[in-house]
Amino acid sequence: MPPPGPSRLRNLRLPLLVGLLSLALTGWLWHHENQAAEARMQTDFDFSVRQSVSRIEERIASYEQMLRAARGLFEASDAVSRDDFQSFVSALMGGSAPSGLQLMAFTPLLPAGQIPGHVATRRALGDADYAIRPGDGSGPVAPVTYIAPPTPGNRAALGHNLYADPLRRKAMLQARDSGGIAITSRIALRLDAPHNKPAFAMYLALYTRGQPDDTPASRQAAVYGWVHIAFRLADLIASMPGEGSPGIALRIYDGPEALAERLMFDSEPEADSPLPRFTAIKHIEFPQHRWALQVRSTPAFELGQSNKPARIIAGAGVCVSLLLALFTWQLVTGRARAFARAQAMTRELREREEYMRHMAQHDPLTQLPNRALFSDRLQAALARARRERSRAALMFVDLDHFKPVNDACGHAVGDSLLIAATERMRECLRESDTLARVGGDEFVVLLPHIDSRDDARQVAERIRTSIALPFQIGPHQIDISASIGICIFPEHAGDEVSLMKCADTAMYQAKDAGRDRLFFADEA
Numbered sequence: 001m002p003p004p005g006p007s008r009l010r011n012l013r014l015p016l017l018v019g020l021l022s023l024a025l026t027g028w029l030w031h032h033e034n035q036a037a038e039a040r041m042q043t044d045f046d047f048s049v050r051q052s053v054s055r056i057e058e059r060i061a062s063y064e065q066m067l068r069a070a071r072g073l074f075e076a077s078d079a080v081s082r083d084d085f086q087s088f089v090s091a092l093m094g095g096s097a098p099s100g101l102q103l104m105a106f107t108p109l110l111p112a113g114q115i116p117g118h119v120a121t122r123r124a125l126g127d128a129d130y131a132i133r134p135g136d137g138s139g140p141v142a143p144v145t146y147i148a149p150p151t152p153g154n155r156a157a158l159g160h161n162l163y164a165d166p167l168r169r170k171a172m173l174q175a176r177d178s179g180g181i182a183i184t185s186r187i188a189l190r191l192d193a194p195h196n197k198p199a200f201a202m203y204l205a206l207y208t209r210g211q212p213d214d215t216p217a218s219r220q221a222a223v224y225g226w227v228h229i230a231f232r233l234a235d236l237i238a239s240m241p242g243e244g245s246p247g248i249a250l251r252i253y254d255g256p257e258a259l260a261e262r263l264m265f266d267s268e269p270e271a272d273s274p275l276p277r278f279t280a281i282k283h284i285e286f287p288q289h290r291w292a293l294q295v296r297s298t299p300a301f302e303l304g305q306s307n308k309p310a311r312i313i314a315g316a317g318v319c320v321s322l323l324l325a326l327f328t329w330q331l332v333t334g335r336a337r338a339f340a341r342a343q344a345m346t347r348e349l350r351e352r353e354e355y356m357r358h359m360a361q362h363d364p365l366t367q368l369p370n371r372a373l374f375s376d377r378l379q380a381a382l383a384r385a386r387r388e389r390s391r392a393a394l395m396f397v398d399l400d401h402f403k404p405v406n407d408a409c410g411h412a413v414g415d416s417l418l419i420a421a422t423e424r425m426r427e428c429l430r431e432s433d434t435l436a437r438v439g440g441d442e443f444v445v446l447l448p449h450i451d452s453r454d455d456a457r458q459v460a461e462r463i464r465t466s467i468a469l470p471f472q473i474g475p476h477q478i479d480i481s482a483s484i485g486i487c488i489f490p491e492h493a494g495d496e497v498s499l500m501k502c503a504d505t506a507m508y509q510a511k512d513a514g515r516d517r518l519f520f521a522d523e524a
């Protein structure tokens with residue numbers, strides 16, 4: 001394949017430019033749509049994060065409300081019995097604990113001196129194996145006294161001295177001093193032993209009615225116990241309404257920072273994608289305590305957010321760019337092709353016209369002017385000779401015994417002989433003279449300007465002599481001659497027709513005189 005020429009390269013330039021511009025526009029749109037999709041994904045992710053945080057906060061708030069309702073029960077009654085408490089909690093929970101809550105309990109604060117009476121009372125009221133543990137009776141205790149729902153697992157916590165556990169005690173004292181709720185750090189529930197499932201306890205202190213409780217000091221003096229709840233974090237998350245957000249993974253850390261050793265909950269422990277596309281750290285705030293929530297997207301999130309418009313823009317943009325480039329190429333080359341074709345057609349028409357004109361004026365065998373063209377030139381020469389009062393000569397040249405050549409050697413040899421004879425005659429003439437073929441073996445010669453009849457005689461003699469020399473046509477050596485009639489303007493004739501006629505007559509006289517000779521018109 002030949003290398004593309006400059007015009008082909010020129011023709012490619014505009015389609016390439018159009019294609020590249022269209023591709024650039026496609027790229028810009030694609031980039032723009034990707035950015036919009038990224039922003040949409042970020043918005044969706046942020047929404048999922050907010051949703052996750054607020055669902056947990058709502059659940060925690062509902063726990064707090066339950067505690068405040070329980071405190072209301074104690075504040076409204078002189079004495080709340082175990083059955084009262086259990087009925088109340090049962091009503092509060094709707095008969096079970098659907099909210100991820102494991103238990104609600106009442107824990108009094110007992111000075112050492114009240115411990116034996118407390119234990120005796122509990123046993124007398126039906127908790128036969130009730131005992132405070134651990135506890136050596138040397139200091140105040142906070143034993144779990146009422147517990148609901150009273151499942152065997154929960155009941156195992158009865159008598160458990162919460163003051164002996166530093167984490168629980170810390171939260172209890174916080175609740176006591178603040179008057180509000182307080183939450184422990186991560187603890188393990190007794191009923192989960194030996195499995196250490198992350199759990200928490202939330203406390204609300206109870207104060208003796210009628211005593212001031214508006215300062216930490218007055219609250220320390222007035223406190224007589226706590227209502228509290230305990231929940232496992234996994235149960236809390238599982239109990240939240242709704243399906244959660246697809247493609248969103250959640251980790252909860254006990255504390256303000258996402259430290260591996262403080263991880264309490266991981267919604268997707270198996271699918272730990274090392275490089276999540278989106279991540280966020282949020283906090284759940286408690287009085288004097290914080291949880292860190294690490295929210296991250298998983299590959300399922302990006303799949304759910306697949307950027308279809310960007311793919312459509314890219315695909316359609318590339319197709320349109322190719323089509324535009326092709327269309328432009330067709331326009332450009334179509335114009336160039338039409339132009340080249342028009343040029344070729346014009347050239348062809350000119351050549352054909354030229355050929356037709358040539359054919360109309362020339363003899364096809366010898367390419368000599370024919371009778372029509374010769375007539376034009378004769379008229380022009382005569383007009384000029386009349387103007388300039390000069391002389392012109394007209395000769396009729398007829399080959400002698402040409403027919404026998406045709407007959408003996410064939411028509412093709414006859415043709416070649418005619419062409420060769422033409423050449424010889426042409427060599428005897430000047431550029432300004434005209435040699436024409438007017439019949440089979442008949443030629444006419446116009447000498448438009450002669451000074452005397454001798455000029456014409458010399459030319460005619462040269463022609464006669466050259467024709468008389470042998471011709472070699474292929475294998476054939478041919479000897480012929482020519483008879484020439486000469487007519488001089490204006491001596492012998494004054495117009496075209498007369499000149500032709502008298503030259504013709506003179507030629508026949510040369511024939512009659514024995515051929516291979518020349519005759520002037522006035523020699524007849």
Ligand SMILES: Nc1nc2c(ncn2[C@@H]2O[C@H](COP(=O)(O)OP(=O)(O)OP(=O)(O)O)[C@@H](O)[C@H]2O)c(=O)[nH]1
Nearest residue numbers: 398399400401402403404406411412414415440441
């Ligand atoms: N090969 C060939 N022959 C032609 C052509 N045109 C005419 N002729 C032949 O030329 C011959 C001319 O005839 P004439 O001039 O009567 O015969 P001639 O033998 O030359 O006789 P004279 O002129 O009396 O000497 C004829 O036989 C034509 O058929 C042509 O283009 N090619």
